[in-house]
Amino acid sequence: MNDPAYLFDTYAFFEIIRGNPSYRKYAEIHAITTIFNLAELNYNLKKEKGRQVADKYVDNYKAFLVEVTLEDVKKAMNLKVEMKDLSIPDVVGYTVAKRLGINFLTGDEGFRNMPDVEFVK
Numbered sequence: 001m002n003d004p005a006y007l008f009d010t011y012a013f014f015e016i017i018r019g020n021p022s023y024r025k026y027a028e029i030h031a032i033t034t035i036f037n038l039a040e041l042n043y044n045l046k047k048e049k050g051r052q053v054a055d056k057y058v059d060n061y062k063a064f065l066v067e068v069t070l071e072d073v074k075k076a077m078n079l080k081v082e083m084k085d086l087s088i089p090d091v092v093g094y095t096v097a098k099r100l101g102i103n104f105l106t107g108d109e110g111f112r113n114m115p116d117v118e119f120v121k
Helices: 010-018 021-028 035-049 051-064 070-082 088-100
Strands: 005-008 030-032 103-106 117-119
Touching (some): 005 010, 010 021, 010 035, 010 051, 010 088, 010 103, 030 051, 035 088, 070 088, 088 103
Parallel strands (some): 005 030, 005 103, 103 117
């Protein structure tokens, strides 16, 4: 596969689901994510759209899952200590993206100007 892969954070999934035109091109690319991001997505979708809709979206995205190691979690929590406003799922996702050598796709302001981040609003 020649297309670049991106690790989607929860923000990116929400913008694709909401139909944000800035995210249209990302809806068709090679996406990966972590179980933490899907948990956060599922929780927030359940609050917004209900259980069945939330579960359907998460089921559709399960093929995007990559393994999170204990080392990933420890490194992510180091970042979380430094940057308290970032969510745990997103610091884990960012850490996994760095390990895999791919960009982290987000519109979360806390990641603006960070290395290896594709920041899209």
